Amino acid sequence: MADAGMIALAAGLTMAGTGIATAWAEKVVGGAAVGAMAEKPELFSKGLILMVLPETIVVFGLIIAIQLIQKVV
């Protein structure tokens, strides 16, 4: 298959893009959550939940990447 390299590259880009997006979102949320927790420690659980919300982005990326890779295999 001639496009195998391109597909693999696309899968890699998907992971990189979603990974960066997740990291960026978590940076913003996490920073704010830690700030809020310093003021009100009981916000820990809410902060934690908000903090892990953006991880869904990279999960979607993973699924798309797997779909792409399966076109190669």
Add this chain to the structure above:
Amino acid sequence: MLRPKEMSRVLIVGPKSLLEPSIEVLHSLGILHIVDFTAEDETFHLGKPLPQASQISEALVRLRSISNVLRIEHKPEVKPVELGPEVRERIASMEAGIAEREAERKALESQLADVFQRLEVLRPFAAIGLDLDYYRDYATLDVLVGRITGEVSEIQRGIPEAEAFSGDSVVAVFLPKSKSAEAREFLTRLGFAALDIPPGSGDPRAKQRELDEERRGTEEKVRSLEEALAEDKNRFADFVLGADRTFSQEIEKAEAPLRFAITDHSFIVDGWIPTDNVQEMKGRLEALGTLHILVEEPEDHTPPPVLLENPKPIKPFETLIHLYATPNYYEIDPTLYISLALPFFFGFMIGDAGFGAAWIALGAYGRYRYRRFKHSPGWRNICFIVMVGGIVTLLFGLFVYGEAFGLAFHPPLGTPEGAQIVTWESLGLHYPLEPLIEKAAAESVTTLLLLSVVMAWVHLSIGFATGFVNEWRHNKPHAIGKIGWLLALLGLFMTILARLYWHPLANFFWTYIFPIPHRGPAAVGFLTSTLGFQLPWVAFILIIIGAGLASLESYIAIVEVGGVLANMLSYGRLAGIAIGEAAVDGAITSLVFGSLIFTGNVGLAILGIVLLLMAESFLMLLLSGIAVFIQALRLNYVEQFIKFYKGDGIPFNPFGRRRTEA
């Protein structure tokens, strides 16, 4: 289980003469959640604290001051002190003694700071070594003392009339007054910073020695005072903590009338009590005298406080529910759900017999370590949850994935003869069962993803079904909306099953769970060409009907169907993390074993194994373990709970019971 403990509203009315004995009984029972009285008018007033309240709070202030000075740390289990007439006197005299010592210590410390400051001022003059008298009272000479950064010899060269003495980077320059201004300018160029000449006379070094002597003496005194205070701490800590506990209880009782309604001759207590305990409380109170106790059923406008009621094995999971939010009285208590789903997700993601065993051990140790924290069971409960998670992980490792400490028991199927793959088998351990899913195999990715979606379907369906039950009571259209979501979810699930129809697991569903036509003419034509796979009519219709019903709850339901699909795919993290963990293990294994064992060097190999186990244990157990736990928790909190949970309940906080949740 699923429902909180049933509550009854009680009103206790009695004459003022019975106020104090009633408080005593209610406090000792520890089952009444008092509703604070706030609506004052001409007849009903807020109560006043009992007369002994001021003495008790005074004793408490003294105790807290002692704790503060002695830095007594809170201990979870202390015996309360018996209340007698001499206790308060003992506290007062103890506090007086300790306060005196503390004051003395503070005075000595400020004295010490003063000595240090004087020493600091003297130091440059001691370095120069001239008597202090020499620096002042000249008719024709000016004296400049200060630090310089340049060379001392340059002063002599620059100002020939001056005489300079120096020591350390300090210089004292004696010069005629007429040259003063010129000299200052010159010195400034050398980085001169003037110093004040200290008062007094005589040799500064002798003075320094004197001050040093004084410093040592004062330090000695401070040390002995600190020792005395430390001894006080050892002697009094238990008493202080015990008395603190006793007086805290007493103040709670003495200030209880502040929460009651009082008329000229009577008092009224309003509160909630578990229905099971009503008779017990009635009996105890009526033994006191003529008290009227009215018991009412809960009404909608004042929701009762919530005391979750679950069987012992899942009770520790209540901690996770309170961590999120306490459910309200009319909602289903999701402790059961989380107690099943969380350990299952945890085990599915890690799925390793070795790490499972390690988590069990860690959880058991934690429970042992926190065994005495009966009144703040939060950590004990978390340790229990970790233990349960460990058990499921162990089972997954043994029966599903067939691996321990990141090493598979058997080489994967289809490995060529003689390939260098390290497994427990090649290390000499023969495990009888073949794995159901080999994480390392490429085709397992789809299997794990499909399993994740199946779990998503089950988990979210339970969420929507619970939402239906919760809503049915007060909003029928919304409840029907939940059914709509349930149908749309089923349609989406079928869509994914149709996409992966070739997979044995999907085939199983099409054969046994949904025995309906799903391919060929049974599939939606125009979508087939758009989506690239065949979408069964059944799934399409379910999504449309589902979205239609769901619009009873939300006007934009048809758009939100995408959100439900996103929820389902979000469970893909289960597969993603499971594979990710396996990949990390695989990388470490191949690095260490590949280069060490197969080079034939036994010593290096053993070192490698030890390093491998340590690195993996640390990485997997702590870092990934925490991450996996949070991910598993998140699927419950975010994906499932949002479908049905309001969580605006008031936790049951009975009068006379110490707070149980940290």
